[in-house]
Amino acid sequence: MMKAQTSVEIHELLANRRSPRSLDATTVVMSQELLAILEAARWAPSANNGQPWRFFVGKRGDEVFGQILDSLASFNQGWAHRSSALILVAGLHEREDGTPNKGFLYDCGLAVAQMVIETHHRGFVAHQMTGFDTAKAAENLSIDPSLTPVAVIAIGKQAPAELLQGAMLEREIAPRQRKTLEEIVVKGLPN
Numbered sequence: 614m615m616k617a618q619t620s621v622e623i624h625e626l627l628a629n630r631r632s633p634r635s636l637d638a639t640t641v642v643m644s645q646e647l648l649a650i651l652e653a654a655r656w657a658p659s660a661n662n663g664q665p666w667r668f669f670v671g672k673r674g675d676e677v678f679g680q681i682l683d684s685l686a687s688f689n690q691g692w693a694h695r696s697s698a699l700i701l702v703a704g705l706h707e708r709e710d711g712t713p714n715k716g717f718l719y720d721c722g723l724a725v726a727q728m729v730i731e732t733h734h735r736g737f738v739a740h741q742m743t744g745f746d747t748a749k750a751a752e753n754l755s756i757d758p759s760l761t762p763v764a765v766i767a768i769g770k771q772a773p774a775e776l777l778q779g780a781m782l783e784r785e786i787a788p789r790q791r792k793t794l795e796e797i798v799v800k801g802l803p804n
Contacts, residue, residue, distance in 0.1 A: 617789050626733050632740040635776045635785050636769035638695035642672065646735050650768065653731030657724040665705040665717040666724040669754050672698050677754070681765060684750035684758060689765075690743050692781060696767035697737070700728070701750055703760035721763045732768055756764045 617628045640680040651668060659665065671678030673696065681699040682690060693699065702725055704717040718720040727739060756762060774785040794802060 614695045615789055617754065617791070620794055630729065630733050631738065631771075631789065633738050633771045633774075633785060634692040634740060634769065634781055635772045636695040636697075636738070636773050637772040638673075640697050640737075640770040642697035642707045642737065646670070646737070647768075649735065650728055650737075651700075651733045652705065654724040656726040657706055657720070658725065658729045659720040662713075663705070663708065663714065663717075663720065664757040665714055665721045666721045667703045667705070667760055669703065669756070670698065671700070680753035681745075681750065683774055684745045684747075684753055685742070686744040688781075689744045692777065693740075693742075693765075693767045695772070695776075696740075696769040698768040700766045700768065701745075701754065701762060702764050702766065703756055705759055707759065717761070718763060725764060725766060728766060732766075736770070737768050738771045741765070742767070769787070 615631070617630075619628060622628075647670065651670070654666065654668070655664075657666075669677060669681065671681050678699050682694055685693055685699075702721050704714075704721040706714055706717050708714045728741040729741065729754075742765050743763075745762070745765050750756065750762045750765075774782060776796050777785050
């Protein structure tokens with residue numbers, strides 16, 4: 614695993630985090646590990662403690678896994694079928710009083726971020742994706758209309774990149790790159 618080239622030292626989990634597509638199809642995520650990953654997401658910060666996230670969790674071979682996999686774009690289906698678990702995150706787009714929850718996507722993102730860090734802490738990897746058909750996911754999983762499908766997270770153990778081909782392999786072995794802080798901090802970059 615290639616460590617990120619950061620401008621200052623950051624936590625090892627963050628510097629080593631990656632979203633690989635090459636996953637070991639024989640790895641099984643144990644229920645206790647999956648519960649801990651979900652527990653980490655549960656404790657994410659949220660506006661007014663609304664906790665708008667809802668999770669649809671499938672382990673490879675079960676019905677929910679198949680329903681989530683079926684909703685993925687074909688490119689993502691090409692590798693995600695080897696993941697140990699697929700988690701679809703959906704968010705409540707209205708508050709309890711019926712007003713729009715403008716921050717539900719942000720809150721769901723925070724929950725996913727904590728889920729991803731816990732996943733990596735436990736020796737697994739996570740790959741987040743928005744390449745899926747939200748209408749198909751809603752139909753497959755009988756998602757209540759009060760929820761908006763947001764993202765799918767594939768969880769597994771990383772396998773050799775050579776299991777992939779073409780564009781997937783190229784992406785897998787490409788160096789990690791990010792814009793510089795000077796490009797993303799519009800005002801107030803510390804000296």
